[in-house]
Amino acid sequence: MHETNQQPVGGATAAWWTEAVIYQIYPRSFAESGGDGIGDLPGITARLDHLVELGVDAVWLSPFYPSPQADAGYDVADYRDVDPLFGTLADADRLIAAARERGLRVIVDLVPNHTSSAHRWFTEALAAAPGSPARQRYIFRDGLGPDGAEPPNDWRSVFGGPAWTRVIGPDGRPDQWYLHLFDTAQPDLNWDNPEVRAEFLDTLRFWLDRGVDGFRVDVAHGLIKQSDLANWHEPQEILSGREIDKPRPPMWDQDGVHEIYRDWRRVLDSYPGGRILVAEAWVEPAERLAAYVRPDEMHQAFNFEYLLAAWTAPAQYAVITRSLEATDAVGAPTTWVLSNHDVVRHASRLGLPVGTPRPNGIGIGDPQPDAALGLRRARAATLLMLALPGSAYLYQGEELGLPEHTTLPDEARQDPTWKRSGHTERGRDGCRVPIPWEADAPSYGFGPTDASWLPQPSLWAEYARDRQHGVPGSTYEMYRTALRLRREHGLGRGTLYWLASGDEVLTFRNGEVTVLTNFGAAAVPLPDGAELVHASGPLDGDRLVPTDVTVWYLG
Numbered sequence: 001m002h003e004t005n006q007q008p009v010g011g012a013t014a015a016w017w018t019e020a021v022i023y024q025i026y027p028r029s030f031a032e033s034g035g036d037g038i039g040d041l042p043g044i045t046a047r048l049d050h051l052v053e054l055g056v057d058a059v060w061l062s063p064f065y066p067s068p069q070a071d072a073g074y075d076v077a078d079y080r081d082v083d084p085l086f087g088t089l090a091d092a093d094r095l096i097a098a099a100r101e102r103g104l105r106v107i108v109d110l111v112p113n114h115t116s117s118a119h120r121w122f123t124e125a126l127a128a129a130p131g132s133p134a135r136q137r138y139i140f141r142d143g144l145g146p147d148g149a150e151p152p153n154d155w156r157s158v159f160g161g162p163a164w165t166r167v168i169g170p171d172g173r174p175d176q177w178y179l180h181l182f183d184t185a186q187p188d189l190n191w192d193n194p195e196v197r198a199e200f201l202d203t204l205r206f207w208l209d210r211g212v213d214g215f216r217v218d219v220a221h222g223l224i225k226q227s228d229l230a231n232w233h234e235p236q237e238i239l240s241g242r243e244i245d246k247p248r249p250p251m252w253d254q255d256g257v258h259e260i261y262r263d264w265r266r267v268l269d270s271y272p273g274g275r276i277l278v279a280e281a282w283v284e285p286a287e288r289l290a291a292y293v294r295p296d297e298m299h300q301a302f303n304f305e306y307l308l309a310a311w312t313a314p315a316q317y318a319v320i321t322r323s324l325e326a327t328d329a330v331g332a333p334t335t336w337v338l339s340n341h342d343v344v345r346h347a348s349r350l351g352l353p354v355g356t357p358r359p360n361g362i363g364i365g366d367p368q369p370d371a372a373l374g375l376r377r378a379r380a381a382t383l384l385m386l387a388l389p390g391s392a393y394l395y396q397g398e399e400l401g402l403p404e405h406t407t408l409p410d411e412a413r414q415d416p417t418w419k420r421s422g423h424t425e426r427g428r429d430g431c432r433v434p435i436p437w438e439a440d441a442p443s444y445g446f447g448p449t450d451a452s453w454l455p456q457p458s459l460w461a462e463y464a465r466d467r468q469h470g471v472p473g474s475t476y477e478m479y480r481t482a483l484r485l486r487r488e489h490g491l492g493r494g495t496l497y498w499l500a501s502g503d504e505v506l507t508f509r510n511g512e513v514t515v516l517t518n519f520g521a522a523a524v525p526l527p528d529g530a531e532l533v534h535a536s537g538p539l540d541g542d543r544l545v546p547t548d549v550t551v552w553y554l555g
């Protein structure tokens with residue numbers, strides 16, 4: 001263990017979002033009211049008091065817009081309405097109003113990289129001729145080879161398979177190809193087209209006028225493609241994952257995206273009340289990601305490098321330090337996250353051997369995580385995260401310690417990844433299973449009947465909120481206490497000073513709270529005089545912090 005310097009990282013600012021804890025609701029799987037097994041907006045409204053009691057500041061809602069649901073709503077057919085699956089526009093208004101009454105802010109999802117193939121624009125593009133204005137809203141190109149039968153370049157879809165699909169022209173003959181970095185049902189928009197830019201500015205205003213507090217921007221690093229659409233020769237990954245001096249993939253993190261967000265920022269700033277933009281940008285290194293949160297661009301960018309970091313003291317020390325320094329350099333806070341609807345839940349991910357590459361789903365026949373170890377580490381990771389300065393996102397169900405559904409029958413899978421990868425990547429269904437509220441109710445209280453769009457495992461009862469509510473030591477109560485103390489001690493707006501970092505233990509101070517995580521095999525004593533305020537698990541005796549436990553203490 002060595003003492004590190006006392007330089008602060010993570011400066012303080014005042015706006016609400018700089019320190020907010022924001023809870024991600026995945027509408028299909030949070031709560032439903034209609035009995036069809038798919039969560040909906042009235043279901044969410046009816047459960048908002050739970051989130052107030054938990055102590056979060058805001059919610060982010062994944063897409064609820066009209067959509068054929070080829071990618072669970074990330075294929076949007078109309079950006080200014082609500083899919084009947086989820087309710088009506090009036091239900092959205094009621095949800096926003098009910099949240100506001102309770103002091104909760106609401107962030108909605110914006111999907112600008114692609115539309116659904118059912119969007120009116122795409123229908124018009126298919127009916128129009130090559131080169132027409134309707135085609136120029138998307139990325140259509142002639143194919144290669146004498147009869148244009150080869151795709152225009154070698155890009156692959158993130159979900160597997162080629163990133164190009166050939167269309168049949170209005171005359172019934174094979175015609176041009178269109179680009180889709182995701183599913184065939186998600187054609188990429190052409191952001192060099194001013195009409196596309198104007199349309200999204202209007203969509204921002206539509207939701208801002210309805211009172212939303214901000215937007216989570218889907219695939220924020222993908223909107224601009226290198227103009228020559230050069231071949232890439234490498235497997236496609238949503239993570240640009242490049243060293244700063246290595247070439248970037250021609251489809252990700254192009255410099256041109258920043259101008260778009262500067263335009264959006266001007267629109268948001270013309271509204272009162274601190275409306276925000278949060279980037280879903282799988283961009284490394286931290287310096288490139290920090291460019292998205294420069295003062296005139298977005299407010300937050302999910303820190304996926306942190307989400308992906310290994311559960312070791314050196315890896316956690318390095319990623320936390322690097323992240324804080326990179327965002328400090330542009331005057332922004334850091335935005336921490338451990339789980340979302342695209343990754344294996346951290347209660348399961350951390351139950352895999354340290355160093356396991358991030359799995360894209362886990363299924364029957366795959367190596368199974370150690371559930372007890374995963375939960376123990378997940379609780380320690382969460383308590384570490386919630387003590388860091390900056391904002392933090394929680395994913396629905398993590399406050400229950402919910403694991404991934406790792407034995408979901410393959411026939412039930414709905415993520416397009418499973419099919420498009422030729423059944424080699426299980427995909428993301430395992431983290432999207434409807435969450436349990438009441439252990440003894442049908443669908444564990446998710447809805448009024450047993451219906452559930454993905455089957456819930458029988459183990460869900462033990463994680464149900466009513467089994468944990470008011471139970472000392474439960475994961476739910478650990479989260480609730482952590483959120484209360486985080487607020488009372490101003491940890492989100494604090495400053496981090498490393499006290500010690502070694503191979504086994506990390507210790508830092510944030511205001512009057514000292515945080516210690518023990519990654520090592522041996523228990524670590526609390527210092528003399530330390531007054532314990534919170535712990536992710538029981539201590540050994542009074543004063544020994546066991547392996548994979550985080551504690552917060554005073555003094």
Ligand code: NOJ
Binds near residue numbers: 111342
């Ligand atoms: C990121 C979203 O979080 C994910 O669920 C979706 O499949 C892709 N973007 C494409 O929209």
